[in-house]
Amino acid sequence: MTQAFQSPGFAALAADRAVETRLVDERWQAVAWDLSTDRRRVVTDRPEGVHLSEIEPDGDAIWWFDADSAGEGRWRREPFADAADDSGGADGSGTPNRSGTANGPGTADGPGTADGEALHGVPPGRAYGLAFDRTGALAAVAVGVDGASHCYVGPPAGEARLIGSVPGYLGLADLSPDGRLLALGGRPDGDDAVVLWPTDAQAAPRAGGRTDSPADRPLRLAGDRRLRLWPIEFNPLALLEPELLLVVEEDERYTVATWRAGPGLRRCPGLSFDSQISAGWYRGPRGVLIQHEQAGRSRLLVADLGPRPGRAAPQQEAPQQEAPQQEAPQPGAPQRPVDRRPAAQAPPVREIRTPGGTIHDLSCAPDGTLHCVWSRESTPPRPLVLRPGAENAHHLDPDQDDTSRSRRWTLRPYGRIHSFVSTPAGRGPWPTLFLVHGGPATHDRDSYDPRVNALVGRGYAVVRTNYRGSTGYGARWQHEYGHRVGLAQIEDLAAVRAELVADGTALAERTGLCGFSWGGYLTLLAMGAQPELWSLGMAAQPIADYPAAYRATTPALRELDRQLFGGTPDEVPERYRAADPRSYVHRVRSPVLLVASRTDERCPPDQVARYAEDLRRRAVPHELLWVDGGHYSRRTADHRSVLAAMVRFAEHAWPAPLPRSPRGDRPEAPAEPMEGGEQP
Template sequence: MGTPSSSPGFAAAAAGGGRAVETRLIDGAAQAVAWDLRSGHRRVVTRRPHGVHLSEIEPDGSHIWWFDGGDADYGQWRRSPFHGGDPRPGLLGVPLGKPRGVGFDREGALAAVCVGTAHRSRCFVGSPGGTGREVHAAEGHRWLADVSPDGTVLALAGAPDGPDAVVLCDVRTGATTTLAGSRERRLWALEFDPDGTAGMEGAVPQLLLMVERDAAFTVATWSPGGPVRCRDHLTFPSTASAGWYPGGRRLLIQHESAGRSRLLIADLDRDADGGVDGGAGGRELPLPEGTVHDVSCAPDGSIHCIWSSASSAAVPLVIDPDGNIARAPAEGGQSQRSATRDVWTAADYGDIHSFLTSPSGDPPWPAVFLVHGGPATHDRDGVDPRVEALSQAGYAVVRTNYRGSTGYGPAWQHGFGRRVGLAQIEDLAAVRAQLVDQGLVAGDRVAVFGYSWGGYLALLAMGVQPELWSAGVAVYPIGDYVRCFAETTPALREVDVAMFGGTPQQLPDRYAAASPATYAAHVRGPLLLIGATGDERCPAGQLESYIGALRRHAVPHQTVWRAGGHAGPHLDEQSRIMSLALGFLGASASGVTVGSPKGGAA
């Protein structure tokens, strides 16, 4: 029944044992699916045309919650009976908004949701299916990380380096306790110990945290009245996350390093196994080399994950409590894919890591730099249909984890001196130079292609380094950074303020230097720009401003607009975008090369 795109969410209470919810691709769109583990029967819960990407199951397994947000991801949580029936609002009286988390107490007697409305985050609690009561509201972006098992406290996550990095809200009184972050100590709220208050009336369990400090990531805990306690034996040199493992004070940890994933079972209180790579304590699970896209624990201790590599399609893996891969279903699996290798490029500030996927035939190949967005994410040793489509069309595909990417440590992620955009395209240029010098890539046929912040970097590279790039494709990009700051969401403005060190009014020169619009006159083209009329993240107005600059300077370009929000979730739409890009790249290779004169606007 469709391909799973997320690991299951399990009903945690004893009464709900044997039930779970999954997200699976049904007819090209993600939908919520009810799974009876005892019988193996699955039932499609939703049939939304734009798909459903967020779903949870109540602890007793009686109902499944899913976010009905449409293409713009703006709507409400709905609640459907596990065995079928009409959906109803999860909580009555909650305004429509952006989804910012949902959670339940241990038994499922209390539900909590957080929604984003205008410039605020608002939290509501109530009996599932009953009327919600607002218990907390704040300006800006907050995310509901978890509900304490006894249902008395909500853990909310804010900006990890901000004064409200973690907020604990008492649902009875609305009183809050705040844990502050800073640039020297970033904090992420993860989840409460699900067993920490069993039989302890009025007690609040430990909250699990991740702390970024001293150029590393460390597991930590917090209890009321005490400080944040770092567990130094659980320290990792690059991005990591953690969750409680069933039974006892153990954790399941996912560690990301150089585009690949590790899973470990670790003891919270002691380094039981004497440490593993990098001094981080725990027992590493026997995971094939590649990427874990999502992971969860069943009540029996089995670990379920969605895994892939560059040479293997995404498959669900199940690891039993003894650490053996107990089941790797046949859906997906190994397939004939283009060869991918690691490329490391030396630089004064550290080595730049890229994945190079080569087409058939002998080098030098025409190449496409497929640039990831974020920037706080990274390209992985994992399946990506765009890579395969480009390589099958004859292009070498380069995916570079430039400065600002996660997975290489805090210094790599944050240490680019406020040179937003410029530092990143310098990394792309350095990798390009190495591949051209090595005879792997044809220097006169190298295009740059990105989505969202990756599309922004593509436009910036085309203007700042016009001699290097033969064509550019930018999907849902930032074209005018100053105008985008004014028009985008409050959460993304917070990200920009953190990256730049202030607002465009405070730092106009910094924002101008980072804006593709500043360099529009230098673009040699050609460019393909794909925008969305309802995009809140990279709004249409700022992209139209950039396109106007291209027209004024007679830069050859094509523009395609689609209805809807920032990212179309349906596979058919993603395929259409790739078809447009492939057609454009093929035409530009035969008609326009690096250094050719500007033509008329398309």
């Protein structure tokens, strides 16, 4: 059986049909799964692999995004069933296989080519979202082309109609069940945090019962630095009046909320958390499933929002929900969301029992069964099926390796820095590599990372630190470091390093950094800004010249950088200079490995090449390795080759083991709670 990359996507109106993204011949491909026979058929055979796939609500066809190595492409559409193979395209073992037709998936005359275009008239670009109405009669896509976001709707395999375009990044969250309203999301604290865009001139939402904008204009819900908004999805059972589910960050809390055209935005009492959440509609008219990320672990909760306010007494709804009369805003102007809170009890909340670790992805089958991709530090990703109402006993195999794992909290005046530390068996100190996560809006978790096992197996201690800016530890930890981009993060890495050196875990003369994407950026910044601390740096697909990377990257990442720095390189040049690895390249003195791709649009190659030239002129030991696959290759062999190059480079930089210090046994890490959100 091939390995699952994502949880299945289920056809809402065909309970026995789903689509998966699975590893097939070391490439991720779209796979049709017939649940009635438990047979699978590989739908795609793309050399670059496939990362995005969806299924139409009626289960008739599968959509997949045909992207090049730079991430640009088109949506393709293929029938769920292969007419040439009555068996469903799977062998007797249930393992996915090829359809066996003369023109297989992706071949010159077969499905997967231009003849299988999902919506005609949509230009090639970056995938910014896909959604269907309740029946699948109408599809909506958002694509990024030439620095702008474009939204289209149309019948599957039919002609697309352009709904609108905006500069920069705007992602499609969902299409209402009746197909008349799009929900899009931009910068969570910006004027376009949530955009509700009608698909025809008669469907424009009215805020507070008034015509706040013309019928052909979108309604915008604005965020700001104290209020961030994320649109999630429309209630699939709210057929007459669209109801949008959102997550709101406010007052250092993350809260489930809903929006309807009349009452507007409503926070849900009792569904407020101190660290990041995601949510989705789940079972029943207003059931909600919440995934809460807290200190590197996931938990699942179910809540019932109950009937909509006023539904029990419709005749009272208008006076209860009527908004105070205000001056009408200008057409199309962003609105500050108004919360008209009902006097309601907090909804009952039930936790779904899961094993400790991380839920990487989950989806809900039509019968309410949850299909998750789960892992923990010692267990590779695997499917986890949770059935509603069942106890869901989880039988986990004991750890089979000799790795010692601990969780550390490093006390600082502004909070405690959380790290996952993995070491070889026996006594320290060890040569130590910090595996620096990217983002920065993500975090390292209690989850399996094959790079950790590979490096520990070669004798290194591996540290994964959730520095300031990481998610999973509350809003203050993520946002409040004063636009000191990069500098605050490498201060946290230095603080953890000092503690590990002091307690005998890390060899002071052999501590290094290894990072990918934004983690590669932090690696290069630290190598120049803290040259006395780090004797090795390995950076893959990094930002090496921040102003240059800003000007050449994608619109979505430029928007992120404006948020991080509080402006552009022209508006706040001093902040970009302070955060730029090239500002400190003259201080780098230890070996540096650079890995880059000539088709990387996120961290463009030219700025990496210039940094390598800076190192060459200063006679700093370094290597520049060019790879295929863009910013993130969809071929597992590419990832293995990069890791092998890093191991080789580290062993060359640190050639022979140093004599072990006579320290005795390494002190145990202080006992810390296994759970906990933002630490004081």
